Amino acid sequence: MLVTLVQQNPIVGDLKGNIGIISETLKCCTGEQLVVFSELFLTGYPPKALLTKGDFLQDVDDAYRQVREITKDYPLITVVLGMPWRDGEKLYNSAVVLKNGETLAIHHKTKLTRFALFDEYRYFSVGDATNVIKVGDTSFGIALGLELDRNVISVLKEAGASFIINPMALPFQLVDDHQYKIKGHAMENKIAILVSGQVGANDELIFSGGSCAFNGEGQFIGRMEEFKQGVISFALDCPQYIVANESIDKIARVYQALVLGIKDYVQKSGMSKVILGLSGGLDSAVVAVLATEALGRENVWAITQPGPFSGSSSVEDASSLAKNLGIRFSVLPITDLYESTLDNLGEFFAGTSMGVAEENIQARLRGLLWMTLSNKFGGLVLTNSNKSELAVGYCTLYGDMNGGLAVLGDVYKTMVYELAHYINQTAEVIPSNTITKPPSAELRPDQRDDETLPPYDILDGIIKSYLDENKSISQIIAEGYDEEVVQWVTSTINNNDYKRRQAALVLRITEPVLNFGRDMPLAARKNY
16 A cells, blocks of 8 residues: 655645645555554644634534545545544544545544643544455555654554554654664564644744654665655555655754744744844854844845944954855944943943943843844744853843843753854854854953853753753762752753743744743742
8 A cells, every 4th residue: 555644844824825735745655555644733743722623623523524625526535634533522633544535434543742842742632443344455544743652553553554654743853763763663563654844933832743654674765864754655565665764963953943933933924024133143144144044135234233342253253244144234333322321321220330230231131132123024033042151141121131032042052062063163254253163242351251141062962961861969069060050050040040940932943942841839948
């Protein structure tokens, strides 16, 4: 039997548009075959609280009937469609099997997923049975997403399934682990498993696709290219292998994920252009490159805003990068605004020494100007703070944190350097001085990040242990980190939960993203 896996990019809530994708896909399929769409494809994944809206669920029911009618035009094709299914008062995460205007079977997911950003248990009831579907002389099993495990596979095989399809919508950082497990399951149970994954970004979550097929020996017989839309077909009775695309390295995947995250968030939000501050530093340089790749140079406006403590090379580095990218570039100094603000505050600040309050005025003036230009001319403001800085609050609330999307908010500073080297591997896009000079916020004379922060390799190691791996302070110290540094980093993380709670939406590339998955109380004692 020919099985076609569909790796497409649905928009959450756009039922009409998603039906259009289904219709166009079926037009390209000829002959008898099984066409498999990803998990909750009809609504897009994850639909979140849309699932609590009765009118939306009624529209989903109507959309399902439209798709069922469409299948009449393709009588030889069997369609597996992921969608919410209402049964009385219960709602299920389901896969519906359609052919020639008929509903052949409905499978309700028996093992729901609990992500920080989408808890399926909050919206769906748990299915109570696994299904083997028979189409002609072929019997196959369905398992949705992470429902696919050893027990489900064993039950489906014993019930007569000759192969298993796995419609899924997994964030890209979980795909490798899922595929590794599927490989083992296929080998252990001597059964072919085919995965149809969602591609695209919806809010924070980025989906790489991950559509692939394993034979009964656990061998790859083909996969779709990650982060790309399309279809791939397999003749399960054909002994020839389809050449599989080679997987790409970690940094290349992160780069592609962030590009897709920017593109989809901006465009699915109904916008086309972005504005960002281009300081001459590393973070803003990487964000500018990513945004240009995602949206095209004509849709990126970079603004450099030299202040009283900006280095002479900062504007030059920012200008060189903008020229290399071919993006719009403006110089908007803030020194006069800064001095005017200090004059207005003079009577209140009299007798005090210059400190963080004065430093942050500069960041807030820059943020004010970005938002004003966005408000006047349109365009989403991108923020440049990386995960290391957000973790310890080395950023200014209502200043450089201003914006609608934190592109690097889940990317450690050490990885930002890796991204910069990846970008420059064939040509010097980012000026070398931007990469090699000591990082600085340039908010006071001769300021350097390492005057306030530990070296980034040490800082990132501690943050990763504390946040990503949820290790205790004593465990982190036992790993060999200096106790005083560990205490400072962990207490600073805890003291800045309130700041991260107000951060822009963060593109998620790791499992425990900072402003989700860490639901700590704010007004609390919490040095743990």
